[in-house]
Amino acid sequence: MFRLAGTARVLSLLLTCGFLFQHFTLAQLPPVREAAVNSIESRRQELIQLSNQIWKLAETSLLEVESSRLLAAYAEKQGFKVERGLADLPTSFVASYGQGSPVIAVIGEFDALPGLSQKISTQKEPLEAGKAGHGCGHNLFGTASLGAAIAVKDLIAAGKLKGTIRFYGTPAEEAYEGKVYMLRAGLFRDVDLCLGWHPRDQTKADTQSSKALVSLRVEFRGLSAHASRDPWDGKSALDGLELFTHGVNMLREHVKPSVRMHYVIRKGGEAPNVVPDEAMVELWIRDSTMEGVQLVLEKVKKIATGAGLMADVEAKLTVFSGVYNMLPSQTGAAMLFDTMKSLGPITYTEEEQTFARGIQKSAGVPEIGINGRLQPLETPIPDPPGASSDLGDVSWNVPTLHISVTTAPEGVPWHSWPVVACGGMSIGHKGMLFASKTLALGMVQLFEDAKLREKVRAEFAETMKGRTYKPYILDGPPPNVTLPH
Ligand SMILES: [Zn+2]
Structure with missing residues (x-):
């Protein structure tokens, strides 16, 4: 016991030295924001372990029982009040801390995709043939968002921020639109602002809509x-x-x-x-x-x-x-862009670059390696290509701020084995921690700055003029999970 405690002390000292070194570049951050980054750094190993566990479990939509349990239990251990199995979705949960306004929410997904089981390898090699895999990086998604919520909770607990922080554990994004059920159940009714991110092959503050x-x-x-x-x-x-x-x-x-x-x-x-x-x-x-x-x-x-x-x-x-097209907050994107800029680019070791090029070679795309640089802020275009997400529905109900963070090398197909491979190793972990810090810092600014919140809400009110929302789901609970996905 004593030896262990001693080891833990040495480890924590080493970690602290690590923070000081890492924070050299963040010296310009005001103390509250630095504290938010420190919160995430102090849980670095736990967050990585959590995302690795979810990566290994690779549970598909509405079957993500253990993944949901792990995240909810971690939130509870950190002092959040957790409500499970909401909106007829057994694997949904909301973790809440603090009281009163503003109420700021951060979204976390954790479902995997069928048939994409993959080892941490530059070749297509299933970990378990026929099993699911995290081909959309949701193991990183849920964990990073929870890490950000915890960092904000620490600041509320320390009396540095006032209001309520919520983590929304939103299941079944890939197959059943879990968030639409949670919206219909009124779980977002009192939320002032919502933040989310998605793993990608680029790092950017999102200004474009989805389909x-x-x-x-x-x-x-x-x-x-x-x-x-x-x-x-x-x-x-x-x-x-x-x-x-x-x-x-x-x-x-x-x-x-x-x-x-x-x-x-x-x-x-x-x-x-x-x-x-x-x-x-x-x-x-x-x-x-x-x-x-x-x-x-x-x-x-x-x-x-x-x-x-x-x-x-x-x-x-x-x-x-x-699901509805996303209505991303442009005011929020500009703020998150500056936040990501202040954190500096994600950098990779030569070993990670070699891994990235190996993946690109196997995927038959240009072997240009991985790029963690922040992309310029884009002007929104009317018909952007791309996919759809049930986060679109959230953005029609609550002003939603969104970023994308690199967790796989550029050009590799999404919903595919290279994304799974990178999501279980350091390339994915780096993106996850960067996303977590960005979301935490973004939320700190929103908690601190009532004018900024008002600006985001005013833009939302303007966007919603002439638009009405009605959910596109059938009455009753979601479809039986035994249906083919
Ligand atoms: Zn996804």
Whole structure:
């Protein structure tokens, strides 16, 4: 015991020396902000361990039981009040500390993606074949955000900041839009401002929107019959489905370039000698705005009806979820840009650069290594390319500030094995700690500066003029987790 305690003391002394050295470049930071950075540095090893545990668990949407438990337990140990299993989502939780206003929230995700299990290697090599992996870096996402919340909590506890800090453990981002359920349950109602980040192959303060999305399924029902003996008695649900997808593919020529449509066939019959009586396709429609998505959706509904008529089968279209385009706070982005600048670029060792180039080589993209430099602040464009997130819905309800931080080398495909590999080693950890510090420092400024908060809220009020929000989820709890993802 004594030896251990002694070792811990030596370690903490060494760590302190490390901080002093690291903080040499941060000497210009005022003491409160320096304290926030110190909070994160003092938990560096714990945060890395936490993210590694979640990386190894690699639990998919709504099955992220252990990952959620680990983060919630850590928050509780740090003195947060934790409420679990909110909004019909067993793996959701909200950790809260402090009281009164302002109420500032930071978002954390922790779900993995199926089939992406990967070792820390520059080659595609599953850790466990067929298992899931953190191909979107959410092990880093949740941990960094919680680290930032804890740093702010330390300052509230020390009487240096006033108000409430909340960490939102938001499950099932990849498959079920967990945040939309949490919004519908009113869990964000009293939040003044919200912050988030996402792992990426670049470091930037986000000014661009994301795509709005609706997910729908079309179920076709016909009549089964022997495909050779009495096919005239059958009505093929698969014919209906094929006519539908053909119609969707013809529609591609007549939609705006900002539209994306992608589908998978979930059900298409069991055997060639049986006329399929059931078929199902799942289609996602995206555009820069929800209005754009709606326009395409109306056409897709007609295609489904037409396909059903042609194959003489029933066609039932159900929109089962959707997310809004992100409305990022420009005022917040400018503040977070300056914050990231003050932290300096993320730097990498030669060993990490070699790893990054190895990954790029295997992924077949230019071997330019990894770049942790801060990208210039971009002017928002109307139709940015990119993906969608349920954070978009949050941004329609609460002013949302967002950054992206490098956790994988430039050019590698996302939702893929290179992202998993980097997220379990020092490249990912560096991005995670940088994100954590940026979010903590950003929140400190927002807690301290009422005028800044007001400016962010005023911009939000202006953006929301003429816009109304209605969630695109079905009534009741989210879909059964046993459905294929
Ligand atoms: Zn993600």
